[in-house]
Structure formats: C-alpha cells, structure tokens
Amino acid sequence: MSSILDLDLASARSALQKKEVSAVELTETYLSVMSSNDHLNCYITSTPEKALDMASKSDHRINSGDALPLDGIPIAIKDLFCTDGVLTTAGSHILNGFIPTYESSVTENLWEHGAVMLGKCNMDEFAMGSANTTSYFGAVENPWRSDDRQKSPLVPGGSSGGSASAVASRLALAATGTDTGGSIRQPGSFCGIVGLKPTYGRCSRWGTIAFASSLDQAGPLTRTVRDAAIMLKAMAGHDPKDSTSANLQVPDFESALTNDVRGLRIGVPREYLLDGMPSEIEKLLETGIEMLRTAGATIVDVSMPHTKFALPTYYIIAPAEASSNLARYDGVRYGLRIEGDNLDDMYEKTRSVGFGAEVKRRILIGTYVLSAGYYDAYYLKAQRVRSLIKQDFDLVFDNVDVLLTPTAPSDAFAIGENDDDPIKMYLNDIFTVPASLAGVPAISVPVGLSKNKLPLGLQIIGKMFDEELVLRVGGALEGMAGFKSRPAGGA
Amino acid sequence: MVQLLKGETGEWEIVIGLEVHAQVSSEAKLFSSAATKFGAEPNSQVSLVDAAMPGMLPVINKECVRQAIKTGLGINAKINLFSVFDRKNYFYPDLPQGYQISQFKQPIVGEGFLEIEVSDGAKKIGIERLHLEQDAGKSIHDQHPSRSFIDLNRSGVALMEIVSKPDIRSGEEAGAYLKKLRSIVRYLGTCDGNMQEGSLRCDVNVSVRKPGEELGTRCEIKNVNSIRFVQQAIEYEARRQIEIIEDGHLINQETRLFDPNRGETRSMRSKEEAHDYRYFPDPDLLPLKFDDALVQAIASDMPELPDAKRTRFIEEYELSEADATLLVEERETAEFYEEMAAGRDKKLSANWLGTELFGALNKEGLSLAESPITAESLGRLIELISDGTISGRIAKDVFVDMFESGEDALDIVERKGLTQISDAGAILELVESVISDNASKVAEFRNGKDKLFGFFVGQVMKKSQGKANPKLVNNLLKDKLG
Secondary structure: OOHHHHHOOHHHHHHOOOOOOOOHHHHHHHHHHHHHHHHHHHHEEOOHHHOOOOOHHHHHHOOOOOOOOOOEEEEEOOEEEEOOOOOOOOOOOOOOOOOOOOOOOHHHHHOOOOOOEEEEEEEOOHOOOOOOOOOHHHHHHHEOOOOOOOOOOEEEOOOOOHHHHHOOOOOOOEEEEEEEOOHHHHHHHHOOOOOEEOOOOOOOOOEEEEOOOOOOOOEEOOHHHHHHHHHHHHHHOOOOOOOOOOOOOOOOOOHOOOOOOOOOOOEEEEEHHOOOOOOHHHHHHHHHHHHHHHHOEEEEOOOOOOOOHHHHHHHHHHHHHHHHHHOOOOOOOOOOOOOOOOOOHHHHHHHHHOOOOHHHHHHHHHHHHOOOOOOOOHHHHHHHHHHHHHHHHHHHHOOEEEEEEEEOOOOOOOOOOOOOHHHHHHHHHHHHHHHHHHOOEEEEEEEEEOOOOOOOEEEEEEEOOOOOHHHHHHHHHHHHOOOOOOOOOOO | OOOOOEOEEEEEEEEEEEEEEEEOOEEEOOOOOOOOOOOOOOOOOOOOOOOOOOOOOOOOOHHHHHHHHHHHHOOOOOOOOEEEOOOEEEOOOOOOEEEEEEEOOOOOOOOOEEEEEEEEEEEEEEEEEEEEEEOOOOEEOOOOOOOEEEEEOOOOEEEEEEEOOEOOHHHHHHHHHHHHHHHHHHOOOOOOOOOOOOOOOEEEEEEEOOOOOOOOOOOOEEEOOOHHHHHHHHHHHHHHHHHHHHOOOOOOOOOEEEEEEOOOEEEEOOOOOOOOOEEOOOOOOOOOOOOOOHHHHHHOOOOOHHHHHHHHHHHHHHHOOHHHHHHHHHHHHHHHHHHHHOOOOOOHHHHHHHHHHHHHHHHOOOOOOHOOOHHHHHHHHHHHOOOOOOOOOHHHHHHHHHHOOOOOOHHHHHOOOOOOOHHHHHHHHHHHHHHHHHHHHHHHHOOHHHHHHHHHHHHOOOOOOOOOOHHHHHHHHHHHOO
C-alpha cells in the first residue's frame, strides 16, 4: 500500500496508463489514508463517492484507450474553489451550508483532464492567513515535527495550509491552492513540497471565491516540480468568463523541464536579505546560489529598491479589495443568516457571527483605507507604490532571466505561536508579496532543512507568463538539492 | 429667459441640474447574459453574476458600450477611448454584490450639450458626462406584513447616467430638456425612454439664488418618474427653499423624495447620513478601451437626429417651426410624416397628421404604431383633397370612416359617391335654385348685409350634400348675387 503512495503524480500517471494500478485502487488507497489522518484536519469535506465514481470512469477510459492526461489522478481542492453539488466554505462560517450549482473554471479544467476529486481542503478563512489557523473548521497540522518541539503541532503555513499538508502527508497526489500574497508558496516551503503561483491571468478566477481580485491566482501544490508542470497545464487557460484571464496558448510546461540552466542569468536581489533574519535562511540561499552557479548559471547581484514597501502596500490593497468582495455575504441570499429586529440588525448579527477575527480585521482595514479622506493617503498611494514595485521587476528582468530568493523568513512555527501578533504573522509574506503585486510567476522548491529539521524552500521568480523558465530553473534546483526528507506524520 | 420667482425679499432664480438614468436597450445585462425584458416573472431573468454568487465575475457586454457611444455622439459629447469601471460600495438587499459597478472618475462619455426650444426661443444646456452603470434589483415591501421580497430581474441591467450641467432655470426648461433627451435616445434606439416602466428616471438637483449671486445649497430629489412630476417637484422645491431662506434659515444639503400624491418633496437623508461609497476601480474588470475606428463606425451609422430633421423639414418642406418641432419629437411621427407626405402636399399632410390623426388617436388612447390608418393610406386621402376629388369637408367624413374601418379613402369615396362636384353647370343650377328660394335674403344681402354670403354658401353645400366644390360655389354665388 505504501508503495502506491510513494508514487508522485508523474509516476502514478505512468503506472495508470500502463495499467499497473487502477484509478479505483489508487483512489481507494488515498481515501483510506485520508480517513486515518483526520487529526491533521487537512480536509473540510471529503467526497469518497464522487472520487470513486470519477476513478471508475477514468479506469473505463484508460481501458478503452481514451485516457485523458490526468486520468485517475486523485487530487485535493482548496475549499475556495466552487464545486458543483459539493459544500464550499472558503473556511468560513458565513457560507454555512453553501452548495454551489456551478463548477469553478480551474476545477472544471482538471476534471476535463480526468483528475479525481478526493475532497475540499481546509484553509485560512477567505484565504486570509499565513498559518491556517483562521479557519472556522479549525487549524490544520503540518505533518512535520520539529526536533526540539516534538510534541507541539506545527502550522502548515497558509492560506492553502490544508492543500499543502495534504500533499506533504500523502493524503493527495497533488492539490490546488490559491496565492494572493504567498498562500501557495509559503505553505509549500513550510511543508517541504513544491508550490507554484502562476502569472496573474494564467488561471481563470471564475468560480473561485474572491479574496483580493487583482492578486488572487490559482496554482498547484505538488511533490515535485514536474508534477507542478503537469497540474498547471491542466488548470490554466483563457476563460472568457474572467475579464482578467490572459488570452494565451497554454504551453506544454513539462517539456520545459530540461534541467539546463547554463548561460542563464539569475538575479539575487539584495533587498531580500533582511536584518535579523535567521542565518539558516541566508545559508539556504547561499546553498541555492552555489548549486545554480555550479550548474552553469551566472549569479547577478541586483537591486529592487521598492521591495521594502511591498508588505505595507499589500496590506492596503488586499484588504481594500477584500472589504468590497466580502460585502456580498450579507445573509440575504445564501449561507448564514442570523435573524434580527430589522435589516441592519440582521446584517450586523450575520456578519458578526459569520466572519472570524482576522477577516473582520481586514474588512475594517480595507474599509478604512477606501474611506473618504483616507483614500488618497492609503489606497491611491499604495497603487502608486505597486506600480513602482512592478517597475522594479520590469527593470531587473532586462538584466536577468529569473530571480532567486528565500520563500519565507522562517521554518514552520507552532500552532498558536503568532496568533496574537498580526504584524508578525504578516511578515511571513515578506518574500512572496512582491511577486504577487507585480503579477509575475514564482515557485517555491524545497531545498534543505532548518536546524529544527524542518523543510525550507527557495523561491524562483520569473517574467510575466514565463512559467516555463521558472519551472526549468526550479526543476534544476530541485534535482541538485535532492530533497528527500519525509515528515514524521501523515501516511 | 430666466424665469424668476417672486419672494418676500425680491426675485429668486432657480438653478437646476438633472441626472437622468436611461436604461440601455440591449438584449443582455451590462455584465451578464441574463435577459432584460420588462415585466417578466420575478427573479426569472437572473444569472449567477446578477445574484452575486461566490466567485462570479462580470464581463462587459459590448453592445451596451456601443449604445453608450452612440448616445454620447447623439448629445454632441466627447467619447473617451479609455474609461474605468469603479465599485460604489453600499449595503442594500436589492444590491447583491454589496456594490454597484459604475464609472466614477473616468466615464465613457465626457462633456456635451443639448439644444432645447422653450417659449422664448432656443437654449443650449450643457452635459457634464454620461457613464455606464448597473441597475439594482427591486425591493417589494407590500406582499407580507413583516417581510420584504426581492426581485433581481433588474439587477445588473445597464443604465446610462446622463448628468446635465446646472444650466436649467425653470420647470419648463427641465421638461424641454427631458423631452429632447428622450427624443434623442429613442431616435438612436439606445433607450426606449419609457418613464412609466422606469426605463428613464430622473434625479433633480434644485437650488435657488438671487440673480447674479453664487450658487445656493442644493437638494437632490430622487427618482422622479414623469416630466410633469419633475416640473411639479422643481416648483415645490424652489418655493420651499425660498421660504426657508427668507425666514432666515439655511438650506440643508440633503436627498429628498417627491410624493406625487401630495405634490411635495420630503427629506430622505441629510448630508451627514449620506453614504461613503468608497469608490475604487473594480479589479475584476480591465479599463474599457476601444479605438477611434469604433467611434467612427458608430458615427457613420447614426440616424438623422431631431434637430437636423427639424431644420430639414423647415427648409425642404417649408413647414412652420411649430409644425416641424411637433413632427420631429418622435422618430415614428417623423417617419410616418415623411412616408405620408412623399409626393404630396407637405403643409396639408402636416395639418392632417397633427390635427386629425393625432386627435383621433388621442381620443382612442392609441399610439401612432397602433393607428388603423397607415401613412400611405392617409397620404392617398391628401391626394384626393389636393386633386379636388373631394373637399376638405368631405375628407373629414372619409377620415372618420377610414379610422373606423381601415378602408382606403378612394374606396370610401367611390362607394359612397362622395366625389366632389366640380361641374360649373351643375353647381350653377344649385346656386340659382338657392337664390330663387330665398328672395328676401337676397334682397337683404344686396342692401348691404354681407354676412349673409355664408348662408348662401351653406345652402348650396347642403343641396349638394356637401359635394360641391367650395371654390366654384363661392365664385358662382359672387357672380349671381353681385
């Protein structure tokens, strides 16, 4: 049984096509380890019947020679993607009992490629969080255990914490996530797996519950860079239902994985080396630099002067958009309603009970920065700074092909550790937020272990719509790093 | 002319600006493919986007953009090749998204103007802007004692908000502006202009000042849904403001409602209670960009608008200004007129359309489209009058028949033997017989009682059952009595 779980997506795909394993068999194996690992709280909803039904259809197609690219691959879906007929929560109480009558474009694409849905993954409420501790459905555990805190469960990162933990724990072959400021990459780093945030516009946002519309982007969490390439190919594509979706052909990302980095210019922005950052993060970056240099890349010291403004800029723009995006959860049409004495009372009670503390905090921040008299000082200024940050990327990419940075400023911390200090929590996104604001693609690849024997990732950032090069360099780094460590928990 | 209102302290000038919400004529909504038909079953024309289901995204309907450009050209306005959709945030149950998608800082259409005709001549009214926005749904409060119902059919329907400059100075001007605007959008087919169904709604900004002084504090009267009500609301509101100021108080800037039953305006919310809409660019939509070629293509496909048509009618058909103005107000009327008058007497056609046909239609409560008499058919009646087949007098009877039966004029004339008698010999016989039958009246006439001439005409006409050619009757009578 464990041998089946050891197969990564690419290997499982080949085993399925060669009929060494059936889709039903593979799916049953995953369903069984899912139910014996409930304590990790990776899933809000599991969909075993749907999974087996999809798997048997996959088997049918494989057996009749009509196999689809992802036929029989059991995957997990972040509970931010609306799934037809399946409870969709966004990790929030406010969507209480909400069962969509429609399927998000990204998941629809995956099913059309033959993938099998295991269930809906836990996440920070409305994707707001960096530790997966803000979910109405409880915190998610990271399957990794720290050496010095053996008993204390760790966070998987967030907001796609359920997805990351599920993949790291082998409770899914791969998972979808969404990344607004680092919500795929940071949990990827914390859980020792690959997390890819594609270019803004690469994957449709239609049917994905919005957090911050100008930043939200769906992407995969996988065990390997190749798996990420395979998943992205299935998830991506132009969607006329999303005006911000890019009208571009989806390349065959997998064929970009040549491992060849010779002659590439790889920039290391000096602004990403922070005072007071753990030395092991800096050391990890040096390891990455050395590997790529050895492989024939040229390492270039670059400057991106507006990097330090990225985090405050992000924490104005994202809450501003969120405060408006979340206005529709008013108790009138779907989800939770707490009756009140009058309309305003109903609104107040519903939203007070329905939203958690972090969501309320961001709605308040967002409402404030858009208010008359504050708009220019906050929102408008943040938009201007965002342009400068984008310009930093435009300029630097005239000089280099990709950037190499740490993914997160630390390894995974204990559940509850940063909950009382929002600023400290927000600092988790310091390396991931600039690429989000610029819209450029970025991947986190596990490269080493911290002194606590916890995984640490490095981030490769590329030009707009150049996921191919991001994946190529990520693949090369992955190969050289040879990260083979496994978490203590999970299947 | 500035219409001044007399107060206790002197004369006051009313300053009016109008914000018109015109529903765009389009098959689908501004950002969704749901239908827009008026009067459908509640909540039967609602897409996932209109109901603001989680994860739904707006996609601009290009047809609505074309309609806005067309309207912009129709009001002589600058078309902005780059414009931005913003979110206007507020909570209300019939606003499912919790925000309305509108255009705030960068509208699709910039400054323009309209020419209006009022009793003392023509006047130009400036237009500040036209922008596209979504309509809200409808809250229904009278179906249940403690609950409200929501109909989202209208939610997301495209509106053009057309904002005038504060150039309007009287209720009459406001009415003329609305009529002209309504006429233009109907000519263009960009809005059906139906105020009763709410396709055209109006917010009225009113302030008063002593002539020559700075603008006063204004009040906005929301959602006035007929031209008459707009005029009543302005009249009432101006009087109310003058009284307040003359009593030594200040005007509160506020939003007011017009109560058509009582003919008065009432406070709805004060400036302090006004919403902070927190406008910001909608991140779900890219800025709206199109090139000048699109504008040119739309411009080259514009129908002749009422002002141009009116000028042409006056020059080409030698109609009076009053007739021309009346005929061009509605595109349908102008088209009816041109079809009816083609190759026929223009002035006579205008009279018959304006007086007889509209008179009859109004009496029956019918629109021109429902007229039992077609343009061509009415035109043939004009021909019969012009060529002397029937007299104008007989034509009126024929018209009544036509209106009832839809029968052709000539058929009626032939069937009823109404052809005018233009045979001078036949008429002379009638004239002579009238003269011999009324010897005493003839004597009075010859003694100077000129008024009796009409009596003799009447008698001859009566004898001919109205068919005698009146001109010949006149001439022959003059001869014989002279």
